[in-house]
Structure formats: structure tokens, C-alpha cells
Amino acid sequence: MKRLVILGAGTAGTMMANHLDHELNPSEWEIVIIDERKEHYYQPGYLFLPFDIYTPEDIIKPIQKFIPKKVQLLNEKIEKINAKENEVWLSKGESLHYDVLIIATGAKIAPGEIQGMQGEEWYRTVFDFYTFEGALALRDKLRVWEGGKLVVHITEMPIKCPVAPLEFAFLADSFFRHKKMRDKVEITYVTPLDGAFTKPRATAALNHLLEEKNIAIESDFAIAEVDNENKKIIDYGGREIPFDLLVTVPTNKGDELMERSGLGDELNYVPTNKSTLQSMAFPDIFVLGDASNIPASKAGSVAHFQAEVLTKNILSYIKGEPMKEEFDGHANCFVETGNGKALLIDFNYTHEPVEGSFPFSGFGPLSLLKESRMNHIGKLAFKWVYWNVLLKGIPIPFVPAKMQEAGKHF
């Protein structure tokens, strides 16, 4: 009997467990998935929690509910991967041998990387919304905040869901308008990039939206420090931006397990082949989702497309055949723009987000890179799709892993 071990039962790991449960012969392969948590968090929901659009119940469900019966779920902390011996060490001292290992341990915030970020103002006037705790604390703050300077800030790239901070700024604009206090709030968007987004064409569209919503942008800002006493952020060049409420996206890092195991780069991401998703160091290790260092967005849609590709590659690998499937970097993201509207962007390693219709060429019903109410409905419907379709590894109809070019204006 051979064993395939999946580390991490988040979005990527859960999808792989479901895919492989269908594909691997149970008389030959045992599948084990390990995660120290008992709950699965719908991370896109963290964006809506601070604005009282979602409740905690919308966001949290038990991990077990999404793991197939034949897959063994171990609720334990992982101490170390001993890749040379094909072993995973668990915190209780046991070790588990694997024939194939899938790393899906994700990424998380590391506010300790920036001086003063986790200082005395942390969760008082300085918040993150990339954790459940942060999003919830921010919700409570926004319920009573009377206005002032709101600074929405990105520490450094790469981050999970690079559009989320922008969406936060757009939703904040909308939120304060509804509360009839937009005139009391000055919103500034601070980024280490040279514009609103990482891809020039989408940046042009998004910069325009920022302007329209009266959100100031401060670009090329590489934060050195959060000054808790004077409530300002300071960059390495000496530039200072004052705040009354700072909503920051701290540095994102891969799991510390990679550091302990000697498998990560300087941000604990695992060096991975961007087409095959095989580890660069060990052929029997595969990596997907936020845990890898590949130059694709760290987003659930990416993990979803990767899971389809990786399933085929793992099947080839265990048969000793060449891995033919190539991941193209495909990402597909809804961007909430406030007031019940959203944009949709679709891109990959080589093609930037473009205008057009999606998923049906010339028909839609969703429109790419343009604000529409239909896109917003799409984003809200996505929560249902996530819990009921995506995690179970069911392909989304008409949205294949590889990006389609028809109906798009390149």
C-alpha cells in the first residue's frame, strides 16, 4: 500500500483530497490530509466581515465536512518535513512515511516583520483584515468609528489576493456613504507598487475608479515603521503618512514549517516549477496554492485551476510517465468596487487582464474589466460555489483551468 500525504486542509489541500479521492485506486493508495485546525475559513469573506455584509457563520465551517470519507484526516500540528527520508514528523513525536507529498500549507500575515506594526495600537487603531480575528476586530471598530483619516495599506508584495486591499478601499467608500459620513472620512490607498495593481492595464482602470471615488493614492511606498505614538507610517525614504485608522496588509509569508524543514525561500515559500507544480528540490513533492513561490496570484481561483492540472500530473508521475499538463498561471478574480457593483479580471502568466465578456464569448453574462451589477452578484454567489462546488473539486462549468482567449480584446 502506498501513501499520499497532503499538508494543509485549506482551499488547495481540500480540493486535492477530493480530486485524488476520485482518481487514485483505494486498494493501492492511502490518502492522508493533515491540518492542526478543525475549522475551514472562507477567506474571501474576510473582506465583507468588517462591513457587516457577512457574519462569522457565513465564513466558518468544520474542515471535516469537506474531506471525503476514504481520506484520513489527521488533526495535528506538523513539526517537520524530512524530505530526504520521505517522512513527515508530527508534534506528538510520530512520523508518517509518504510516497508522494503535496504541500498546501498556504500563506499568512507576519506583522512582526515591520517595526511597530504589532505595537500598542494593534487592534486599537491599526488592523489587518487577512485573519478572522483582525476582520472581526475591525468590524467592531468600524461600527463606532466617527471618522478621520483612513489609510488602507499594503506592506510588501507578494500578498494573498492582491486586489483585496483595493476592494477594501472601495467598500469603505461605499460603507461611509451609506452611513452618511463620507465627508468625515479621508481615504488614502498606500502601496509599494507604482499604481493600483500589478498589471498595467488593470491598473489604469482601477486608478480611474480610485479617482472617481475620491480615494487618494500614495504609490512606491516601502514601509519602514509604524509610529504608534504619532500615528503615522514612515517609509525608507522618510515619507510620512498620518492615520487615524490604519488598515494594513502585513507582509505575507509561507508556513514556518518550511523554514524548520529547510524547504522555503526567504519568505518561506517553496521553490516550485511554475508549469508542473513539482518541487524544484524533490521530485516526489508537489506544491500548490499560496505555499509555492510561482509567479501567479495567491488566490483561491488559482489554487482551483492548479488542482485540476496537478491531479493529472500526479497521476502521470506515479505511473512513471512524463508530466504533460502545464499550469499557465490562470487567475480569475472578482473585484468589488462598492455600491453593489464589481469588476471581473481574468489573466495568466502571459496575458494581462483585458476587456471582454465571460465566460461566453460575446455574451457574458459577466463583463471583464468593467464595473457591473452582474459581476457583484457573481461575487456574492461565489460563496455558495466555494462551499458547494469548488472545495469538492468539481470543475466550474465553462471555466476551464487554462485561460480561454475567445471573446477577449487583447
Added chain:
Amino acid sequence: MEKAICNTTIEVNEEGFMINFSEWNKEIGEELAREAMIELSERHWEIIEYIQDEHRKEVPLSIRKIGKSGVVDIKEFYALFPKAPLKTATKIAGVPKPASCI
């Protein structure tokens, strides 16, 4: 697009980043620095060489990585290439704009 520089032409993108690193030479580097209003000192060159070495090794560049390289700390990097040091330094070095921003 093509750009005339130092009695020759180089291929650059819309933001002025060189497309073919092989077309780069020290003279072009100096001219690109002048355009960025930077006078290159010995320290600047050490950083440019480090960036080019990393590029040849296909190692992705980031401000964090350069800060930990032992070649320069982030504060000095900003002092040498003000405002957006990684962008400015890579442009002068003739390597593509770092894709650390996905």
C-alpha cells in the same frame, strides 16, 4: 520600442526597461542613470553588479532580498536610488522590472 542611446539603439518596453539584457553595456548604464538623475558612484556599481548577477542566475529580485543580501541595507539602497530604488536600479542595470509584484 526602439530607443536611441550612446550612438546605438536598444529595445525597451513602455516603461523604459530594456528588453534584451545582452544589449546592455556600462556606457548605456551610465546614460540610463543620467536619465534617472543619478550620478553613479562605486557603491551604485556594486549594487548594479549584484542585481545583474542575480538576474543571470534567474533569481527573482525584491527589496527585501536586496536588504538581506549583505551588499546594501534598505536604508542605504533608498539613499542611493531615491523614491523607488528597486525600479530605478533594475532599469539602470538593464534587467527586466522585477515581477515580485503579482
